[in-house]
């Protein structure tokens with residue numbers, strides 16, 4: 001489950017509800033100001049740490065080697081954990097050009113046991129190739145924007161060719177127009193599912209790991225109940241065809257987008 005905007009005491013309760021309904025993979029980031037709430041929900045669940053797959057992310061202001069090293073430690077302290085299952089460079093910020101240093105800091109943090117798997121987010125093929133070439137280490141995951149209006153077949157293939165798992169952020173298009181798409185509504189009727197479930201199934205059948213965010217219980221329950229039906233190849237292609245040239249939810253182009261938080 002994604003946790004952007006899921007914060008504070010209410011956030012802890014919403015994450016706990018998701019855990020009780022079966023969620024084990026939780027995606028947070030230093031930039032979301034909620035690593036504390038996610039860590040608290042994990043502790044209150046009473047489940048062992050090993051039951052969870054916890055992801056957090058390095059903010060752009062900490063890409064330099066020493067800053068990145070400390071930022072990883074501080075994220076762990078905020079969460080009350082002693083390791084991450086997955087840690088990602090949140091954005092490449094190519095104009096600042098420190099992402100290779102950040103990657104080296106993550107490789108070393110992994111060697112020290114602070115992170116099990118290291119990955120990136122919003123990396124384009126040239127950013128992937130550069131860190132692989134300069135360090136010899138391929139990211140396990142690239143977390144990128146993917147939804148029916150921003151299908152990203154080019155990046156899905158680029159990740160696949162390099163042996164990298166693609167995760168989809170805003171997999172439901174951040175609850176926007178994609179959820180009103182008539183063609184997907186028809187599929188929902190056919191399969192007796194809701195539109196969100198059709199979209200999440202489409203991601204998984206493309207080999208992509210979606211991380212939907214849901215604060216409402218009925219959304220949380222629906223989003224995890226997608227493993228008892230299959231879309232046809234033609235239906236997957238039909239959803240792929242909904243992609244738009246300007247389909248990003250917030251216009252964030254990784255080649256130029258700068259997050260300074």
Ligand SMILES: NC(=O)c1ccc[n+]([C@@H]2O[C@H](COP(=O)([O-])OP(=O)(O)OC[C@H]3O[C@@H](n4cnc5c(N)ncnc54)[C@H](OP(=O)(O)O)[C@@H]3O)[C@@H](O)[C@H]2O)c1
Nearest residue numbers: 002003004169170171172173174175196212213215216219
């Ligand atoms: N790496 C990055 O740069 C990056 C960027 C953005 C996001 N992310 C991660 O990706 C996660 C997901 O992205 P997101 O939060 O932007 O958007 P999203 O998951 O695509 O959409 C979330 C919105 O959809 C609603 N929703 C959830 N399930 C639904 C369903 N079954 N039917 C109808 N509406 C439903 C949610 O409502 P309620 O919450 O009210 O239930 C919420 O308003 C984030 O939380 C974050 O962890 C990463």
